[in-house]
Amino acid sequence: xxxxxVVDIDGKHLKLSNLDKVLYPAAGFTKGQVIDYYVRVAxxxxxxxxxxxxxxxxxxxxxDRPFFFEKNAPKHRPDWVKTAPIWSEGNNxxxxxxxxxxxxxxxxxxxxxxxxxxxxxxxxxDIDCPTMMVFDLDPGxxxxxxxxxxxAIWLRTIFDHFGLQSFPKTSGSKGLQIxxxxxxxxxxxxxxxxxxxxxxLLEDEHRDLVVSDMxxxxxxxxxxxxxxxxxxxxxxxxxxxxxARERPTVSTPVAWxxxxxxxxxEDASLLVFEAKQVLDRVDKMGDLFEPVRKLKxxxxxxxxxxxxxxxxxxxxxELAAQAAPARKVTRPRAKTVxxxxxxxxxRRKV
Numbered sequence: 264x265x266x267x268x269v270v271d272i273d274g275k276h277l278k279l280s281n282l283d284k285v286l287y288p289a290a291g292f293t294k295g296q297v298i299d300y301y302v303r304v305a306x307x308x309x310x311x312x313x314x315x316x317x318x319x320x321x322x323x324x325x326x327d328r329p330f331f332f333e334k335n336a337p338k339h340r341p342d343w344v345k346t347a348p349i350w351s352e353g354n355n356x357x358x359x360x361x362x363x364x365x366x367x368x369x370x371x372x373x374x375x376x377x378x379x380x381x382x383x384x385x386x387x388x389d390i391d392c393p394t395m396m397v398f399d400l401d402p403g404x405x406x407x408x409x410x411x412x413x414x415a416i417w418l419r420t421i422f423d424h425f426g427l428q429s430f431p432k433t434s435g436s437k438g439l440q441i442x443x444x445x446x447x448x449x450x451x452x453x454x455x456x457x458x459x460x461x462x463x464l465l466e467d468e469h470r471d472l473v474v475s476d477m478x479x480x481x482x483x484x485x486x487x488x489x490x491x492x493x494x495x496x497x498x499x500x501x502x503x504x505x506x507a508r509e510r511p512t513v514s515t516p517v518a519w520x521x522x523x524x525x526x527x528x529e530d531a532s533l534l535v536f537e538a539k540q541v542l543d544r545v546d547k548m549g550d551l552f553e554p555v556r557k558l559k560x561x562x563x564x565x566x567x568x569x570x571x572x573x574x575x576x577x578x579x580x581e582l583a584a585q586a587a588p589a590r591k592v593t594r595p596r597a598k599t600v601x602x603x604x605x606x607x608x609x610r611r612k613v
Contacts, residue, residue, distance in 0.1 A: 471485075
């Protein structure tokens with residue numbers, strides 16, 4: 264692979280640089296391969312992140328070297344890269360976030376060595392309204408993704424009770440992440456305390472394995488149910504995003520049956536996927552996460568949500584759980600996806 268190339272993508276010209284630079288030394292995975300992965304996974308990735316303010320996590324010298332987050336769109340960006348000004352209370356100014364709406368923008372972002380993509384849970388056009396609720400299950404050694412699988416299944420049981428569908432994906436790092444799509448009017452003042460209450464409820468019921476407090480000293484051998492991601496100031500790694508690990512692992516959507524199998528076999532390797540494996544999975548299974556960007560659901564109305572405090576909501580959850588049987592949830596099947604227009608090389612520079 265040459266060091267540089269000029270490509271034409273949907274009528275947009277991009278100069279790609281340092282394509283032979285190794286960004287994953289242990290795997291020999293280059294910047295060119297990072298870009299190629301994002302081009303090939305774009306048909307399922309872009310629909311999930313389009314319209315969402317994007318934070319870049321850039322590794323210009325590789326995953327084993329210093330990185331930095333970039334929220335404000337670089338000034339040298341092409342004029343066709345869409346952005347959205349979002350007010351930042353911490354910085355007391357507007358931050359111009361990138362909107363990853365199309366393939367040229369995604370390739371341009373990848374060329375910045377933004378290995379990881381971290382979108383907001385909200386659309387830029389309605390920044391105060393989260394489109395989903397998220398739980399990040401983070402294991403404290405010696406716990407691993409197997410223990411996360413057990414906690415994920417407990418979470419699913421709670422959501423099933425309220426007739427809410429939930430969808431798992433690997434973090435691409437150590438744990439799992441569970442998404443509850445909403446796409447109905449709500450706010451972080453509702454979703455964050457609700458998520459906190461769920462985490463507290465799980466902790467009370469399974470103190471030997473679950474913790475909801477962020478202190479790392481409490482996580483040893485347990486799984487943190489991180490509810491704090493449900494915040495307008497935070498982002499969560501995107502589905503299909505590469506992760507900056509030793510090897511090019513990906514935050515991968517999985518079927519609940521795969522989570523159950525990993526737990527049954529106590530085999531963490533069943534929930535680890537690298538870039539090529541993910542592309543093969545998409546070819547065979549389609550986008551397992553498609554419902555997350557479409558499904559409309561409402562959180563149950565429980566006492567305490569208006570006050571935004573987890574304790575009253577937790578009590579409401581407990582009372583509701585005692586009052587009614589679980590609702591049956593129909594789990595959708597993934598659909599086959601069609602590829603987007605791929606990048607065509609216009610000319611090369613060696």
